[in-house]
Amino acid sequence: MNIIRAIFAVLNLAWLGASLAEAEENVSLSDVQVAEYAPINGSFPGCTQIIFSGKHEIVTTGGKLFHRTDSQAPFRESAISGLKDAHAVVFNPRNRLFYATDTGNHRLITFGDPAVPKVHGSMNSLAEIKLQRPHDIVFGESTGWIYSLNPDSAQVFRFRNEGEMAGVLDLSAHLGYSRALTIVDGRLYVVGSSAGAVVEVVDFGKQQYEIHNSFEKKKDAPAGSWKSTGLVLNDVDFFNGHWYATSYFCPSYAGSNNCDENKFIRFKTWQDFKKGTWEDLSHLLPEKIVPYYLTPHKEALFIAVFNHEVRGTFDKVYRLTESK
Template structure:
């Protein structure tokens, strides 16, 4: 090719690019995050540890009460279900059309059909011949129909169906002294080892097979703390839109004078990132000095229940996280 032809070829290529006829390979840009207050629109719940969605019904767990609505535009109302003590979570079982709640302070699970009606269908104080002691979380596996709950201090995870007559128990590792939450992602159960700052991935419940994902620079086994004094103290870990998100129980009362907001809400891509500490700290996206607790992925958003450890009934609510492609 002579010089004139080479110049012509280069000029022609430049024209094609400028005209948009040749498109360069697009690079996928990182996803942007938006976090906004979801509920209540004003004021505060008495406390707030969890929100669940079932059809148009939304239920918030708020210490000794449940709050619900059947229209996302309406305010939440206090449920007619009474007698609860320090309740933590609710889940819906479509197989029998019942809600299940962890009535934590009363050491039981209850079922009910309608939060507007003061009728408890059933109450369970033991599973697999093991007494329930402050059961915290409860989740439902759509792929198998199993429900799972947990005794946080006893290192026991329960698997059961409907009324609890068919049940089994999984014993966690001995160093898992306190575990607050359970998560199901793609049909696999994860147990959140709070004081250990680690996550148990259950490979086979029946065979008691699991693997442990540890976190970076865990300093001290504790039920609450701060990043600098304890390392992560996990409340919950869940998967949403390509990332794992994790909350920790950090608050002024347990921070030992350290920053109680640092790394209380993080996200990461892989378990190796959790181990290496290569995560993104999103704590500044939430109000300061509040505890982010359970996470609920729903539709195209991740919902974060928060409360104030020092002042109950202040700043307790639900935040909504959404993502979009950054420009």
Template sequence: MNNTNLIFAGVLFACLFNGLQADAQSGAASGIVVEKYAPQSGSFPACTHIDHSSKTEIVTSGDRLFFRTDAKSPFRQSPISVLSDAHSVVFNPIEKRFYATDTGNHRLITFADPASDPWETFATSMAGIKLQRPHDILFDDATGWMYTLNPDNGQVFRFKGTGDSAAVLDLSKHLGYSRALTIAGGTLYVIGSSHGVVVEVTDFEKQEFQIHSSYGKKRNAVAGSWQGTGLVLNDVDYYQGHWYATSYFCPSYAGENNCDEHKFIRFKTWRDFKEGTWDDLSHLLPSKVVPYFLTPHSAGLDIGVFSHESRGTAASIYRLTLAPNTP
């Protein structure tokens, strides 16, 4: 082995020894395609999430919703105009109604059809606790339970129907700011954004859970950069054999650091998450945008993105698909 090879081997060994597997994986994921899905041209006014229910697609866009019932048609603005900084929407197939987090108004609203005006306030409190900027909302197909959360204090609510049966899981001792919820394999996960952790709820009734901590966490923050803070998770979701995760990295919070590095990653196991053995997919998205909520479904993994600095200029849905036999 010549001197050049010796130097290369030494550097590689040092990287692995110091746990820098994440950086070495940045180009390892082949067979992945990420393309802009909506809108067909231009930008939404804002964009955090897309919901798919039967033929209806709804994009949560700040103070408005955009929808369509035909994938070949452009999105139309919903006449529902009461929202303030809404973050997420979901369809309840049992009730045949949509639920949205009206985040800025500290409530959940419900409606039957995004194409018409009628809507109702569903809840301003849950389990005797006031809703404070609820972000995400989920429906569990297997059980009929719905979930939402107060992001500032790690309170997760489970409810059905009128909300009278609501219960709360208090994770305030373990989480800071928390943006998202995920159901994968019948299990509920709470995304601890500022702490860079994911809480796996093993039994909501018994208040049992375990915490998965991310590799490379430097300090707690609501936004940042890989070098400055470590992961600041917006969402984590499971799709076709991998977990995918987004982080709130942008120029305003990154400062002199790279705001794109590790903002969109994937990994196979929670051990990989803990050890930093992941693929950095950030280069597949535009630079300087924030990837937010993830929506896995049969056609791909959808990613809501926006510009933190220039709202309404890069707010779009991107779709990730895998080529056949992609590892």
């Protein structure tokens, strides 16, 4: 009788453990909230990114930048003009300048204040290589290095100030079209979009890196759907214990497939990324829009989104938070 009771006790503990694990997973799924952040009215046509630097908030929207220094005030159009399909902005506190990827003009520009119509400098090449539609740009706070990339050739550049000491890391043997860069805990990550992979740069100077491939990648493509291509990464970033990733899925490229499935996911480890053990958070965003660059800031993760088919429809910044 005691043996039978012991067996039942073990089975009950196993059942209880499974139930607790399931409950934890349900909590994990329900602890995330997403709400519209900006603009309050209208939209940011072609919205790709928001950054925060001191009191400055800057939104990148192709041919224009929008900015504000009061989080309760409306965004205003920046005085910086002449941009073409700009994708990203970053601030370098060491020389007090903003850097923007003026993508369609194949250059990087610097400026001191988005409210002042003055471009400080312009870079059309780095490490003696011409810039070709540079997409993302990030700053390493611990090192002072600035990084940008040529997306078509998967060339990643590292430089200081106005292009000094520039070097290049060529990842074309592993990545095709690549849209984004991310720095987490001082380490650079290169987001391989069409390959659905992320390269973790261990040592830029020594050209050492590790490749993280995604689960069930089906086709190398610049955009698509989960069923037809697998992940087509726009950005990957780390926030509050999870990696979050966006993919370029939209009706034009998805065809008859669901363009919303797995367009916005999160996972704990790169092993989860490889095995596909992630959470699909796509339902938290509007249908048929493309989530692009991610920006962790304070207690929230900000997501820039746009409508690929009709720019200016639901092109906004969303704010993701987690319950305590």
